Amino acid sequence: MPTCEFMCLNGEIVPYRDAKIHAFSAVVKYGLGVFEGLRAYWNAGRGELYVFRLAEHIERLRFGMKMMRYDKIYDADYLEDCLIRMLRANEIRENAHIRMIAYVDGDDELIVTGPVGLVIGVMKLPPRRSLETGVKVTVSAWQRIADNALPPRVKCTANYVNNRAAELEAKLNGYDGVLMLTADGKLSEASGACIFLVRNGRLITPDVGSDILESITRDTVIETARRELGVAVDERRVDRSELHAADEVFWCGSGQEVVPVVAVDRLPVGSGKPGPLTRRVQQHYFKIVRGEVPEHAEWRTAVWQRN
Ligand SMILES: Cc1ncc(COP(=O)(O)O)c(C=O)c1O
Known part of the structure; x- marks a missing residue:
């Protein structure tokens, strides 16, 4: 399943093709990314989409950013707001899988700790066999x-x-x-x-x-x-x-x-x-x-x- 049309990059809703980072960023060179995979479930009876255990996923992401000694650790409210805005931009009204990655964007040596970037995207996902x-x-x-x-x-x-x-x-x-x-x-x-x-x-x-x-x-x-x-x-x-x-x-x-x-x-x-x-x-x-x-x-x- 392809990633949906709109992603959230550093707080901005952008088309998929524009969610880009530099090829020499630390996340590419050294694997300096922490990420979460979450699901959202559509409840047709209530006409509602529920993200499951969002607070816990956000806390684990923030823990990862701390352990990796990132320059900046995003607020939980900011992370939640970015994720919800991205789901709304894509008009998600079915089961979906969300991925958020907080990464070190800087082009520097191994001990680089910033600047920090954030990208969030979603895929629609039917149940697997x-x-x-x-x-x-x-x-x-x-x-x-x-x-x-x-x-x-x-x-x-x-x-x-x-x-x-x-x-x-x-x-x-x-x-x-x-x-x-x-x-x-x-x-x-x-x-x-x-x-x-x-x-x-x-x-x-x-x-x-x-x-x-x-x-x-x-x-x-x-x-x-x-x-x-x-x-x-x-x-x-x-x-x-x-x-x-x-x-x-x-x-x-x-x-x-x-x-x-x-x-x-x-x-x-x-x-x-x-x-x-x-x-x-x-x-x-x-x-x-x-x-x-x-x-x-x-x-x-x-x-x-x-x-
Ligand atoms: C290695 C590994 N173990 C366990 C899990 C399950 O973790 P969670 O239930 O928090 O998605 C995942 C899923 O992301 C994983 O990558």
Whole structure:
């Protein structure tokens, strides 16, 4: 799906073709960008578009800018205003995926910290088939980047060279996706999603010390599973072999949403079909993001009916 016609560049709404930066900017030379991928969901009954967990995405972006020692850290209000204006300029009234990137624009040496730029764009996105069918994945030979090298909790563009290598290798080898292990061989995460296992009716997910992105969807799944579905969740170190002992596996992320994992390294997970708890989590997730239930209204930012 192509990026929509209007983007927001440094606060201005500009046509896609004009959202340009210099070829020698630090983001090109050194990967000095921090970014967010978010979703907006159309609720036809209410005639409203909801951005899901916008405040948390903005806070993570601001954290990334701080960790990367940017000269300037944008206010949360400014970031929200730019994003909403861009969605309105594109007249978005369907499900969509939004990307925002805060980057170092300066053409200078490695330690350059500014000037800082901001670009935001959106793509219309229909639901993917893998939500229904699930994905067959492999465990990568590429090791997950570690916190004392390139911290995965910072959503920095340079980090994704690691994710890309793993995903590309998996796809060339005929898999739908990939899981990565930490330096000490424990389960970390997928190339663009966090991972959950189901064992004996409990959810298990690698803890935040397992070199994962501190995922907003992971947090959503943990919170709603505990509070609304009455399911216990363990956040702990997870062995690779537990993937094969699990009754169900799924991964989750803003872009991926909640996707069943039906095989790992050609061994079926459980029955080899999406499992019942995975389906419950999935269905509940979609009700919340689309605003079909009153719970968690604080997670939904309305685009059209607002002051
Ligand atoms: C490496 C990685 N892990 C996990 C996630 C899921 O994070 P979130 O739920 O905040 O989108 C993403 C998605 O952007 C990701 O890139």
